[in-house]
Amino acid sequence: MNLISSKDDLLFAVLTVQRAVAQKSPLPILSGIKFKAEADQLFVTATDLEIGIQCSVKAEIIEDGSAVLPSKYITELIRRLPDVPIFIKSDPFKGNVTVKYSHSETIINGFPVDEFPNFILPAGNITLNIPEDIFKEAVKKVVFAVGTDENRPIFTGVLLEINDGQMQLAATDTHRLAWQKLNIANIDETEIKIVIPGKTLNELSKIIGRPEKFVKITLTSNQVLFTTEDVSLISRLISGEYPHFRQVIPQEPLSRVRLKTKDLIAAAERADLLNPEGSSVIKMQVQDNVLVVSVNAVAGRAYEEMSVFQEGEPVQVAFNARYLVEMLKVTGSEEIDIEFTGPLSPGVIKPVGEAGYLSLLLPVRIREE
Amino acid sequence: MNLISSKDDLLFAVLTVQRAVAQKSPLPILSGIKFKAEADQLFVTATDLEIGIQCSVKAEIIEDGSAVLPSKYITELIRRLPDVPIFIKSDPFKGNVTVKYSHSETIINGFPVDEFPNFILPAGNITLNIPEDIFKEAVKKVVFAVGTDENRPIFTGVLLEINDGQMQLAATDTHRLAWQKLNIANIDETEIKIVIPGKTLNELSKIIGRPEKFVKITLTSNQVLFTTEDVSLISRLISGEYPHFRQVIPQEPLSRVRLKTKDLIAAAERADLLNPEGSSVIKMQVQDNVLVVSVNAVAGRAYEEMSVFQEGEPVQVAFNARYLVEMLKVTGSEEIDIEFTGPLSPGVIKPVGEAGYLSLLLPVRIREE
Numbered sequence: 001m002n003l004i005s006s007k008d009d010l011l012f013a014v015l016t017v018q019r020a021v022a023q024k025s026p027l028p029i030l031s032g033i034k035f036k037a038e039a040d041q042l043f044v045t046a047t048d049l050e051i052g053i054q055c056s057v058k059a060e061i062i063e064d065g066s067a068v069l070p071s072k073y074i075t076e077l078i079r080r081l082p083d084v085p086i087f088i089k090s091d092p093f094k095g096n097v098t099v100k101y102s103h104s105e106t107i108i109n110g111f112p113v114d115e116f117p118n119f120i121l122p123a124g125n126i127t128l129n130i131p132e133d134i135f136k137e138a139v140k141k142v143v144f145a146v147g148t149d150e151n152r153p154i155f156t157g158v159l160l161e162i163n164d165g166q167m168q169l170a171a172t173d174t175h176r177l178a179w180q181k182l183n184i185a186n187i188d189e190t191e192i193k194i195v196i197p198g199k200t201l202n203e204l205s206k207i208i209g210r211p212e213k214f215v216k217i218t219l220t221s222n223q224v225l226f227t228t229e230d231v232s233l234i235s236r237l238i239s240g241e242y243p244h245f246r247q248v249i250p251q252e253p254l255s256r257v258r259l260k261t262k263d264l265i266a267a268a269e270r271a272d273l274l275n276p277e278g279s280s281v282i283k284m285q286v287q288d289n290v291l292v293v294s295v296n297a298v299a300g301r302a303y304e305e306m307s308v309f310q311e312g313e314p315v316q317v318a319f320n321a322r323y324l325v326e327m328l329k330v331t332g333s334e335e336i337d338i339e340f341t342g343p344l345s346p347g348v349i350k351p352v353g354e355a356g357y358l359s360l361l362l363p364v365r366i367r368e369e
Numbered sequence: 370m371n372l373i374s375s376k377d378d379l380l381f382a383v384l385t386v387q388r389a390v391a392q393k394s395p396l397p398i399l400s401g402i403k404f405k406a407e408a409d410q411l412f413v414t415a416t417d418l419e420i421g422i423q424c425s426v427k428a429e430i431i432e433d434g435s436a437v438l439p440s441k442y443i444t445e446l447i448r449r450l451p452d453v454p455i456f457i458k459s460d461p462f463k464g465n466v467t468v469k470y471s472h473s474e475t476i477i478n479g480f481p482v483d484e485f486p487n488f489i490l491p492a493g494n495i496t497l498n499i500p501e502d503i504f505k506e507a508v509k510k511v512v513f514a515v516g517t518d519e520n521r522p523i524f525t526g527v528l529l530e531i532n533d534g535q536m537q538l539a540a541t542d543t544h545r546l547a548w549q550k551l552n553i554a555n556i557d558e559t560e561i562k563i564v565i566p567g568k569t570l571n572e573l574s575k576i577i578g579r580p581e582k583f584v585k586i587t588l589t590s591n592q593v594l595f596t597t598e599d600v601s602l603i604s605r606l607i608s609g610e611y612p613h614f615r616q617v618i619p620q621e622p623l624s625r626v627r628l629k630t631k632d633l634i635a636a637a638e639r640a641d642l643l644n645p646e647g648s649s650v651i652k653m654q655v656q657d658n659v660l661v662v663s664v665n666a667v668a669g670r671a672y673e674e675m676s677v678f679q680e681g682e683p684v685q686v687a688f689n690a691r692y693l694v695e696m697l698k699v700t701g702s703e704e705i706d707i708e709f710t711g712p713l714s715p716g717v718i719k720p721v722g723e724a725g726y727l728s729l730l731l732p733v734r735i736r737e738e
Binding site for chain 2: 070073076077080081082096102103104105106107108109266267269270271273274298299300301302303304305306
């Protein structure tokens with residue numbers, strides 16, 4: 001491998017793929033980043049065997065070839081390179097790579113190239129094209145709700161379902177749930193129901209997002225491939241039947257409260273301050289168009305009052321404040337409706353003026369004082 | 370205590386004094402912040418018994434009085450308050466304080482006021498007035514060199530010496546040293562030699578810095594008091610004889626190298642990347658107006674070359690790269706001179722065009738290859 005590139009191109013490539021570098025793996029090779037020069041492209045790849053990311057950048061290739069270098073050395077070196085032409089040349093016999101810039105050079109010892117896992121882009125039978133910015137926004141609105149318990153893997157994923165010409169994304173950790181419907185062009189004939197690891201979508205959403213660009217989704221029976229102009233991200237899928245989450249969404253609420261999102265965020269965050277560590281329970285009471293958020297703790301008492309628009313019966317319910325605040329922040333909407341169906345039923349949050357999205361939070365049981 | 374204030378004034382006061390709140394102390398009261406209303410001022414105070422900070426802000430005082438509240442609750446509450454008039458009222462019988470804003474309120478349980486240590490401003494026999502921005506800059510340039518070993522307390526402090534109408538600041542951890550001379554008006558009659566804890570000056574430098582304002586320094590036999598318009602910071606002094614550091618500064622260098630500060634920072638940082646954790650040794654060689662920084666490690670080799678202006682003999686010396694980079698960054702000068710007196714003598718760094726400052730770094734002994 002022998003090539004000339006720029007700091008900016010190299011940095012874009014390594015920063016994009018390093019999200020897939022294995023942090024702690026018994027296989028040292030997975031802490032490496034693979035560089036492969038071919039035709040007029042430099043392909044940069046990393047994988048932790050769950051996710052693989054490949055990024056291609058244009059480069060002046062003098063000789064084809066490849067090398068695998070420890071991510072921590074090559075990434076930090078590139079970050080600190082001066083803005084001059086960068087000459088990269090591998091020595092297959094010594095197993096190292098020389099990075100030359102101005103009159104200086106750094107030689108980094110590499111890993112054996114043939115130990116690096118193959119990165120084969122699957123030829124799937126189903127492909128979709130979705131605007132990057134729309135998919136990124138939808139992912140953000142559901143992925144926060146995935147679970148972290150590896151003993152219940154299905155909840156660590158996001159359901160992606162397509163039928164009747166509509167795409168739906170859903171995630172739940174059984175305490176809270178987020179559900180987004182999207183209208184996507186040209187999916188009338190498609191039928192999909194897959195579960196994508198939350199981590200995959202989190203990493204994807206850091207890569208995509210440019211307006212007027214499309215991300216292509218390719219599916220096989222056990223893998224998903226996301227492709228943009230210069231990046232490919234492969235991930236395993238999570239197997240198993242996703243739970244029937246629709247039935248937990250209350251259909252006939254007893255009351256509905258409309259309020260300014262940021263007012264409730266501020267009140268909940270202030271009230272939660274007094275809670276002892278490990279607890280985050282706030283009480284909410286709605287009556288006569290007034291919502292009161294309260295906490296009664298050893299450290300003191302919080303009483304937060306705000307005007308709301310109330311329909312239906314008075315409400316008294318307790319929530320986990322941190323969960324509630326996270327959900328409110330994700331909605332991205334100035335006003336929200338919260339629907340209640342009793343003190344032990346979930347609260348349903350819907351952004352005002354935006355059909356197709358809801359999030360849901362189970363209440364916390366508290367003793368009456 | 371009963372008063373009306375604003376979020377901004379309260380936040381300024383608690384953020385200023387919370388630097389002195391004890392992080393871990395067997396005395397719970399020291400995790401508190403004291404509020405004292407008197408005349409038309411609110412005095413806010415915190416202390417960990419080593420440092421004490423008091424900040425005063427104008428407030429509408431309805432009733433004099435005081436209260437001590439846990440820093441973590443009151444600071445975070447104030448940070449999250451809305452921008453409306455804030456009503457603060459203490460209940461001396463219940464020992465709590467009610468903070469009211471709009472239609473909401475938070476009641477925080479306090480500490481017994483009389484357990485809080487007295488904050489008595491010492492009436493010193495020596496006072497100095499120094500421009501805030503000049504003193505802050507001087508502190509920044511020396512305080513990084515203090516030691517952290519509490520078994521050698523004298524090295525954890527900064528020497529402040531005044532004689533012959535000149536102020537000098539010096540700090541050393543015995544591996545490196547920084548020395549700043551300052552010309553201050555009206556100190557011809559003053560003779561001082563004190564050692565101020567590095568922590569005190571670090572905290573002070575976060576408080577002061579406004580141009581055209583003066584910080585007043587008041588000295589007693591064992592305390593120093595810094596006073597600005599609205600803040601007072603008291604600290605103990607470190608007792609003991611400060612070492613005679615001047616004799617370690619080589620007076621007749623064998624060679625002198627002039628170079629661009631940021632070039633050497635970049636080269637040293639890149640070369641240091643390859644060093645194994647815990648080591649940070651780089652080799653420097655100067656010959657024929659070329660400086661080479663090199664590292665030879667298991668991970669690879671770095672060779673960084675830059676043009677310099679050299680006077681005197683060739684040089685070969687090894688330094689701790691992290692120490693060197695920290696010193697170079699602090700100089701704040703585009704160009705520097707480094708003076709060498711042999712491979713086992715300290716290197717002396719002097720910013721070009723700025724008399725009155727130097728820093729010094731002891732070399733690392735390395736085996737010749």
